[in-house]
Amino acid sequence: GQQLNQSPQSMFIQEGEDVSMNCTSSSIFNTWLWYKQDPGEGPVLLIALYKAGELTSNGRLTAQFGITRKDSFLNISASIPSDVGIYFCAGPVVGGGSNYKLTFGKGTLLTVNP
């Protein structure tokens, strides 16, 4: 099946630093989604990307849809302690039709030291 490879698996950074994580796939995606999951909570959508080359920001977060449609990255600038959590990339499953089912990467665990 479709696999999304996320890297890095985990990151330990100091408050104020910038963070970059990415997601790659062997298959083409038409949509890339970035979610954040806090402990014991469900994934919350951060950014959605719908077009190759698209660069979208949401506050301190910026995400880009790769030109090849096989990758995406998420940047967080000036990190703060509440950025701690697991960040997942996700995309629609090929052949999913109108069901809008998602496949997820394994996540990047972000720890921010104050």
Added chain:
Amino acid sequence: EPEVTQTPSHQVTQMGQEVILRCVPISNHLYFYWYRQILGQKVEFLVSFYNNEISEKSEIFDDQFSVERPDGSNFTLKIRSTKLEDSAMYFCASTPGGGFYGYTFGSGTRLTVV
């Protein structure tokens, strides 16, 4: 902001027992989903539901699983005879349809099978 509500937040059950996990999707959403996340692993699609029937299901969603929309607001996942490996977080999600805008996850039910 509209939410997907899941109950209970945590359920402990004995192996072989039946469990029903409950979800109240966002009221004007048309597509409903169940996902599963085993501890430390990625979120996995289980089943999608549209127009009062299952539209797609994964290999995980075997005969022990069933879903129902018993009334206009609730969406349930039943596991007929739980196994130890069913222990996981179960997330309900809903979307209005027509894309991934508004794809919203609930906070999840942590199911522990002992």
